[in-house]
Amino acid sequence: MTNLLTYYWNVVYTDGTTLSQFNNDGTENPWGKVQQDKVNRVSWYQFSRKMSKKIDIPTKWALFPTHHGLDYNPEDKIFICRRNHIDFSGGKGHKIEYILGKNGKEIIKL
Secondary structure: OOOOEOEEEEEEEOOOOEEEOEOOOOOEOOHHHOOHHHEEEEEEEEEOHHHHHHOOOOEOEOOOOOEEEEEOOOOOOEEEEEEEEEOOOOOOOEEEEEEEEEOOEEEEEO
């Protein structure tokens, strides 16, 4: 069973500009492109149907997409990850957990 991505990251810089994991044409930006010392906010966004159709990765889109974000100060260390859980006992199978945190602490888990 293929697990579908539910969220993608979006960054807001201190000057108000943004960088998203996926551009409007569906191309992907690597996390390494993020200027972490200039980040004001990082959010996990749900895929819209329109965005989902542009991405080459299997995604689960939402009819009414929501987002969950966390504000950062310049001295904060950003913690963001997508964690995969696999159940080999015959239970629920595979689950993806989306996490945001700062300074080594997990604050938002989706």
